[in-house]
Amino acid sequence: MTEQVLERRSRGEGAPKRGARPPIDKFNARRIELAEAALETLAEVGYARTSLREIAQKSEFSHGVLHYYFSDKFDLICCSVRYYKGKCVTRYDQITSTARSRDELLDGFLGKLGETMRLEASMHRLWYDLRAQALFETAFRDDVTAIDKSLEDMVWRVVSRFSELGGKTPAMSPESLYAVFDGLFQKYLLRHLSGDAQAIADLQAELRRLLPMIG
Numbered sequence: 050m051t052e053q054v055l056e057r058r059s060r061g062e063g064a065p066k067r068g069a070r071p072p073i074d075k076f077n078a079r080r081i082e083l084a085e086a087a088l089e090t091l092a093e094v095g096y097a098r099t100s101l102r103e104i105a106q107k108s109e110f111s112h113g114v115l116h117y118y119f120s121d122k123f124d125l126i127c128c129s130v131r132y133y134k135g136k137c138v139t140r141y142d143q144i145t146s147t148a149r150s151r152d153e154l155l156d157g158f159l160g161k162l163g164e165t166m167r168l169e170a171s172m173h174r175l176w177y178d179l180r181a182q183a184l185f186e187t188a189f190r191d192d193v194t195a196i197d198k199s200l201e202d203m204v205w206r207v208v209s210r211f212s213e214l215g216g217k218t219p220a221m222s223p224e225s226l227y228a229v230f231d232g233l234f235q236k237y238l239l240r241h242l243s244g245d246a247q248a249i250a251d252l253q254a255e256l257r258r259l260l261p262m263i264g
Contacts, residue, residue: 127189163249
């Protein structure tokens with residue numbers, strides 16, 4: 050967690066006074082800071098067992114502080130996942146912009162993909178949890194739709210650059226392409242979370258076979 054201005058439950062410090070809401074830019078910046086720090090707890094407990102009080106009990110924030118900055122758990126979860134996925138969608142941009150061959154791009158992309166599954170599996174699990182809940186909770190749908198589109202665009206940038214380096218164009222639409230990539234990632238994420246030590250390598254091998262067929 051960040052060490053900046055953490056509210057300690059034990060001392061009850063730091064809760065903003067009602068009627069003294071900071072300027073909107075500072076307020077939003079504080080929301081993002083709290084959402085980032087709460088991600089670990091959210092990823093651990095998942096959507097179903099999460100409430101603002103539960104997060105407060107498992108973190109260093111008071112319930113009052115979380116309730117001040119977030120109207121409910123939907124607000125906090127959406128803010129947290131938006132923040133995390135906002136970082137995810139740019140993690141391959143350097144690879145796509147600097148690669149000078151298809152092999153170089155493919156190696157860089159698959160290496161980064163394996164790293165994110167290995168190091169951030171619980172965060173990806175939280176995203177899939179949230180997306181599934183959007184089928185039932187209307188509060189999630191706008192955010193999930195926006196995040197899904199940003200991930201679709203991310204996959205398209207990688208594959209279209211891969212195709213361009215080979216003098217080709219992708220043989221699938223952005224929507225179909227994303228559905229294939231996302232389905233494979235979720236399938237192998239489940240295997241990885243289930244303790245399958247070969248899951249990441251198998252995903253990388255599958256995509257190494259698949260990409261040349263697409264573009």
